[in-house]
Amino acid sequence: MEGDFIKINEWLKPLSWLYGCIIGFRNFLFDVGVLKSRAFDIPVISVGNITVGGTGKTPHVEYLIRLLKDRFNVAVLSRGYKRRTKGYIVADANTIMTDIGDEPFQMKQKFPKVTVAVDAKRVHGIETLMDSDKKIDVILLDDAFQHRYVKPGINILLVDYHRLIIYDKLLPAGRLREPLSGKNRADIVIITKCPDALRPMEFRVVTKAMDLFPYQDLFFTKLAYDDLKHLYNGSTRELNSIGSDEHVLLLTGIASPRQLREDLKPYVKNLTPLRFPDHHEFNDDDVQLINETFANMPSPKIVITTEKDAVRINDTKGLSKEIKDNIYSLPVKIKFLLEQEEVFNEKIISYVRKNSRNSILAKTKDDDKSKDSHNSGNGSRTISF
Structure with missing residues (x-):
């Protein structure tokens, strides 16, 4: 059986090469600006992967919800995979699972006060969320690492410990949706579904093998159950x-x-x-x-x-x-290994706090007050943090 699998993969290599050329050319068009990536005046955190199959996106998005919901007004935007509807839909108490998909429905059930919306066109979905609710502080994009029309403030790439992308191949011979170089767009890389008994040597081996840039942070998480x-x-x-x-x-x-x-x-x-x-x-x-x-x-x-x-x-x-x-x-949650949780949390909270619309508005008002005070000649100053 293993020999047959290897032979099948060998036959599929030409198709993988062709697929890689197509995806590579698409990424090139984004990199040189022919295709445009849109940035927004609101914190946007994307969580996704470059492989086919589960890497634990939903538990990680839910971790971010728990981390942020008591400090900020959080919205989650998903494409709503396999839903029976089209266009933009924001979930409410009467929304059924087939309207928005199983994962968004699960999140809305668990976090009823959090805004959960679906839209295959993420740019349109973000614009609609921002226009419809001025109180939203941060938008979490579920499964959007490859949706390059949006330029998130933080791009989180999830990698399954049991299927490390560095040892994988492009579709259809392997499970990669795009060339391995796609990982370079990530600000944060998380190795997910790690076993409990991961030894220090294994951490070092994976860290070296991932070959990340200095601007990229690497974290390790495991699944935990209620x-x-x-x-x-x-x-x-x-x-x-x-x-x-x-x-x-x-x-x-x-x-x-x-x-x-x-x-x-x-x-x-x-x-x-x-x-x-x-x-x-x-x-x-x-x-x-x-x-x-x-x-x-x-x-x-x-x-x-x-x-x-x-x-x-x-x-x-x-x-x-x-x-x-x-x-x-x-019920499943995620836990950080190597005592990395505090570092990760601070990175996320600091980004949202500094870039939320309310923070930007407050800073603008403080700057205006400072200018007015300076122009009035009374010597007073306003200092904002």
């Missing part, structure tokens, strides 16, 4: 409450569930994975497979799924009563 939450009645239970005789059906529709499976091993002795493609919409055949798989498992048993899958499962009909009585989502 208590299991029942999909239908809201009850919770701790991960360590799963008994050694308990069987778990791990139901996922995410791009890369590998680290999740590894993280569950200390808690789950009997794990049956059932994997579907990323953002998968469960049809009748899928539901039948899920029901049959769970029915054939020994008792006691439960189903564990991800938060992103949970918002789609809630809209899925036909699940057995046994599954509905025993299905839990596993």
Whole structure:
């Protein structure tokens, strides 16, 4: 099988070369200014990747929301992947998942006071957000690293520890959406989904291999989990409450569930994975497979799924009563390694504080007062920080 895979990759190399030429020419047009990147008079932080598949974008965007929401008015803008609508939509209490997509819907549910909007045209989406709500201090762009029509103030590139971009190839032979040189646009690079037992030597090896410029900051994060939450009645239970005789059906529709499976091993002795493609919409055949798989498992048993899958499962009909009585989502967060959290937080907060519209307006007013005081000849001065 491995030999066949290598042969397939060899056959795909010419297509990867052609794809790389096309993407490289597009990036060149942006670099020389033929295609324009738009900057905005508001802090814009982009979170994304240059690979196909999950690198943990949603948990990292949610980390930024938690970090900023009590200090600033935060808005999140996503394209709303696989939604059934078009154009600009801002979510409210009555918005359904299919209107904005599973990830924006998940974020709106978890952070109801945060503005969540979708628009495939990010420039238009930012303009609309700024015009419709003058109180917004910062906009978080979800999955926009390659959307070069927007020039963010901070560009965050996520790289999966298990699929380092430095060892990958361009589509279709590999998973890279653009040449490796695309990483040079990042202000911050985060190696995500790191294992707990990462040794100091491994940090140094990855740091050297990434070959970043001095202006780029490198961070490492891992996945961390909250208590299991029942999909239908809201009850919770701790991960360590799963008994050694308990069987778990791990139901996922995410791009890369590998680290999740590894993280569950200390808690789950009997794990049956059932994997579907990323953002998968469960049809009748899928539901039948899920029901049959769970029915054939020994008792006691439960189903564990991800938060992103949970918002789609809630809209899925036909699940057995046994599954509905025993299905839990596993909330995920990220944690920084190497005691890097404080450095990262300060970098983000400082950028937003210095560049928010309210800060700029206040500074302008202070400058005007200073000029007026100077012109009046009374010797007084206004100092702003």
